Each structure stands twice: as structure tokens, then as C-alpha cells.
Amino acid sequence: MSDGFLLESLRGVDWGVATADTIAAPLPPAPERGGHFRQWTDDIRHLLGVTPDTHRMVAGWPQLQPDGPGRWDRQALDRCERALDALLAQGRRPALTLFDRTLPPWLDAAGGWLARDTAEHFAEYAAELGRRLGDRVERWITSTDLAGPTLADHVAGMYSPGRGAGRAGLPAVHHILLANGLATQALRAAGATGRIGTTVTLVGGYAATDDPYDRLALERLDSWTNRLFLDPLLLGEHMVTEDDDAPVAATGCVRPGDLEVIATAQDLLGLSWHTPFRVTAPENLPRVLPATKCRSALNEVNRLLVGLGFAIVPFDDVETTAYGWPIIPEGLADAVAGLCDQYGDLLPPLSVVDNGMGDLDLVDGTGHSDDTRRQALLRARLAWLAGLVSAGVDVCGYEYWSVLDNLEAKFRYTRLYAMAIPDHELAPRPAMPSDWVHGGAFATESASASASDPKPGLSLVPRTHGAGAS
Numbered sequence: 001m002s003d004g005f006l007l008e009s010l011r012g013v014d015w016g017v018a019t020a021d022t023i024a025a026p027l028p029p030a031p032e033r034g035g036h037f038r039q040w041t042d043d044i045r046h047l048l049g050v051t052p053d054t055h056r057m058v059a060g061w062p063q064l065q066p067d068g069p070g071r072w073d074r075q076a077l078d079r080c081e082r083a084l085d086a087l088l089a090q091g092r093r094p095a096l097t098l099f100d101r102t103l104p105p106w107l108d109a110a111g112g113w114l115a116r117d118t119a120e121h122f123a124e125y126a127a128e129l130g131r132r133l134g135d136r137v138e139r140w141i142t143s144t145d146l147a148g149p150t151l152a153d154h155v156a157g158m159y160s161p162g163r164g165a166g167r168a169g170l171p172a173v174h175h176i177l178l179a180n181g182l183a184t185q186a187l188r189a190a191g192a193t194g195r196i197g198t199t200v201t202l203v204g205g206y207a208a209t210d211d212p213y214d215r216l217a218l219e220r221l222d223s224w225t226n227r228l229f230l231d232p233l234l235l236g237e238h239m240v241t242e243d244d245d246a247p248v249a250a251t252g253c254v255r256p257g258d259l260e261v262i263a264t265a266q267d268l269l270g271l272s273w274h275t276p277f278r279v280t281a282p283e284n285l286p287r288v289l290p291a292t293k294c295r296s297a298l299n300e301v302n303r304l305l306v307g308l309g310f311a312i313v314p315f316d317d318v319e320t321t322a323y324g325w326p327i328i329p330e331g332l333a334d335a336v337a338g339l340c341d342q343y344g345d346l347l348p349p350l351s352v353v354d355n356g357m358g359d360l361d362l363v364d365g366t367g368h369s370d371d372t373r374r375q376a377l378l379r380a381r382l383a384w385l386a387g388l389v390s391a392g393v394d395v396c397g398y399e400y401w402s403v404l405d406n407l408e409a410k411f412r413y414t415r416l417y418a419m420a421i422p423d424h425e426l427a428p429r430p431a432m433p434s435d436w437v438h439g440g441a442f443a444t445e446s447a448s449a450s451a452s453d454p455k456p457g458l459s460l461v462p463r464t465h466g467a468g469a470s
């Protein structure tokens with residue numbers, strides 16, 4: 001596919017960069033990752049002949065309201081205004097993220113996203129920023145990720161020891177969705193003129209084999225990731241599994257009128273993309289993996305997933321990054337196409353947030369990288385995306401997050417998720433979240449109660465609804 005086709009197909013896309021910098025905080029030293037942003041803008045200029053001109057930053061809720069509701073740090077608010085004014089003076093278009101995983105300490109101590117009041121406080125916070133900054137922000141993103149602070153933290157226990165409550169943590173999912181709806185309404189009521197949306201982590205993958213139970217496992221992955229957040233946002237109803245189980249609604253956290261608020265129309269939907277997964281049914285693990293690998297440290301993540309009816313395994317004969325992520329350029333486009341098949345015209349315009357190359361092998365000791373390979377991989381990914389745009393998919397933006405952003409989380413979890421390590425490296429043994437080691441957030445009660453079981457929650461016995469492969 002020629003670069004001319006790319007340019008023509010992606011002509012209407014807004015190109016930009018995003019950082020995790022909290023502009024409400026005192027100005028830090030000049031970031032070292034500026035070189036990676038320059039590489040990104042140079043790559044887009046080389047491939048498409050356009051220059052990214054949007055810049056998205058994090059406002060910084062903990063810095064703006066450190067002492068409680070209704071109490072604002074005026075100096076932090078002033079720093080936000082100065083940062084936006086500086087971008088405008090440079091001819092760049094500011095975009096602002098309201099929430100990036102970290103709550104003010106007083107809210108975290110009160111239960112965080114498990115507490116319904118957090119949604120109300122978030123709307124009040126959004127309204128204040130809308131009143132003060134609404135004439136300068138071109139695009140508002142309520143959250144960089146709905147899954148991280150809820151599904152990953154309060155359900156799976158990935159971030160803070162002792163917080164993984166399994167299904168009892170699912171009210172956090174409802175409350176962050178409610179917060180998004182309330183904040184969207186508050187921003188509009190405050191007169192904010194920019195587009196408003198939120199971000200979901202787009203999860204896509206492929207069935208490991210042609211076995212129908214592997215295809216069913218892939219549907220379960222979709223249910224517990226994409227549908228868990230998008231069904232309420234776009235359909236106004238919480239996800240229901242193939243067993244007629246509504247796991248979020250079953251917790252009793254939904255009140256009359258909540259789902260109407262959650263389904264408040266969005267101007268755009270941000271998609272955070274990482275890597276595609278190869279998915280299998282739990283009973284098929286011995287079929288697609290050697291027995292030793294089935295029980296290796298790299299497969300610890302499957303302790304959590306098998307309770308939901310699926311597992312992830314490495315791709316066969318696919319090149320990986322240094323983190324073990326498979327290099328599959330069509331993965332993003334395939335995942336976006338899957339969303340379009342599922343939700344159709346209910347999808348708002350899509351803005352892809354790409355978290356960088358995610359491969360330190362491409363970066364040398366001076367902070368530079370292999371331009372030819374990096375640009376070739378980016379061209380391939382954009383070519384697949386351009387095909388979707390030409391077919392009518394409304395992609396309104398594409399942003400780049402530096403390879404160095406969120407590095408700690410990448411080192412801790414990325415190889416674990418990838419389930420694959422290049423042959424030239426020894427397999428790392430990343431620290432497992434303690435909640436997983438002690439039973440797994442989704443382990444059955446009997447498994448959790450058995451402290452003597454070295455692999456609680458992990459079962460390779462065929463499930464009653466899927467006895468297909470031997």
C-alpha cells in the first residue's frame with residue numbers, strides 16, 4: 001500500500017502526542033522523552049506529509065483537590081491555565097485528560113471507585129475545570145483508561161495488595177462509568193466548547209485453534225474486556241454473559257436512572273491499544289502448550305482468566321518485541337473492525353491512542369532508535385487502519401504515547417500478558433500481584449479457602465459446557 005493511499009485515506013485524522021505529565025503539579029525538569037516525541041512527529045511527517053499538532057496532558061486531580069471536596073489548590077489551577085496558554089501560543093491544540101488512574105488521597109481512603117460518591121465528586125471536579133478552562137481545551141478525555149483503576153485494581157488486585165475483591169469489586173466498573181456520564185453532562189453545562197469523550201482499553205485477539213470452544217473463549221475475552229465497558233456506554237445496559245449472568249448488575253450497585261446517565265452521548269471514543277492475544281479455552285491449554293509451560297510462572301495470569309472461561313497463549317512463529325508482544329500490524333485494525341461489527345452506528349468517532357512502539361530493542365544507548373524498522377512497522381499498522389477508514393470507519397484521531405511512558409507497569413506486567421519471551425533471553429520472573437498468588441481474584445470459594453493448594457483457581461479439567469478437545 002503506497003504512502004499516497006495512506007495520506008488520502010487518513011486525511012481527516014487529527015495527529016497528536018499525549019503525555020502522562022500532570023500539569024497541575026510544579027513544573028518538572030525537561031522530560032528526557034522529548035526525543036521520542038520528535039521521532040513520532042518526524043515519522044508522521046515522513047509517511048504522510050503532515051505534522052501532529054495536538055497535545056494531550058493530564059490535569060492532575062490529586063494536585064488540584066488535595067484536601068477534600070470543594071477545596072482547590074489555586075496555584076495548581078493557575079499552573080494548568082499557564083500550561084494551556086503556552087500550548088496555544090505555540091500554535092498547538094490542547095487536549096486535557098481529567099483522570100489518569102490516581103485519585104486524591106481523601107477519596108482513595110474512602111473506598112475509591114468502590115464508593116458511589118466518587119462519581120459525584122468527579123463530576124464536580126469536571127464542572128470546575130470546564131468553567132475555568134472550557135474556552136481553551138479543544139478535547140476533553142474524562143479518563144485515560146476505565147479498566148485500570150477498576151477492573152485491574154479493585155477486581156483483579158494488580159496495583160495495591162489486598163484490593164483485589166473479585167466480583168465484589170465490580171461496582172467500581174459501574175461507578176467509573178457513572179462518573180464519565182456525570183462529568184460529560186457537567187462539562188457541557190459549564191460551557192466547555194471542546195469535544196468530550198473517554199478512553200477504553202481495546203482488547204482484540206484470535207482463537208488459538210479452530211475448535212469451537214476456542215472461539216467461545218475469544219467471545220468471553222471480549223465480554224470481560226470490551227463489552228464490560230462499551231455495553232453500558234453504547235447500549236445503556238450492563239454486559240450479560242452467554243449464561244445470562246449480568247455480573248456488574250448482580251452486585252446491586254445500579255440505581256434507577258444510572259444507565260441513562262452512563263449512556264450520555266460522547267463526541268468521541270478513545271481506544272487505547274496494546275497487543276492482540278491468542279485465546280484458548282482452559283481445557284485446551286494442554287493441547288496448545290507443553291505441560292511444562294502450562295504451569296510456568298509466565299502463565300500465572302491464566303490463574304485469573306480460567307475462572308472466566310478463557311486463557312491466553314503465545315502465537316506460533318510470530319516475531320515479538322523485547323516485551324514479548326507479538327508483532328501483528330493488522331491486530332489494531334482487526335480489533336476496530338470487531339467493534340464496528342458489534343456496535344455499528346452506535347459507535348461515536350474513534351480516536352486511537354497508541355502507546356508507542358513498546359520495544360526498547362528499537363532504542364539504542366543514546367535514546368535513538370532504528371528509524372527504518374520503526375517507520376516500517378508504523379506504516380504497516382497505519383495501512384491496515386487506512387483500509388478501515390476507506391471502508392467508512394470514522395477514525396477522528398491518532399495519538400502517540402512515548403515508549404518511556406508507563407515504563408514501570410510495562411516492566412511488571414507486559415511480559416506476563418504477552419506469555420512469550422524471545423529465545424535469546426532467560427524467562428523473567430516478575431513479581432506477581434499478591435491477590436493472585438493467594439487464590440486469584442476470580443477463584444472459587446473452595447479454591448480460595450484451600451491455602452495448601454499451590455495452584456488455587458487453576459484447573460485444566462474440561463468445563464461442563466465445553467468438553468470438546470481432548
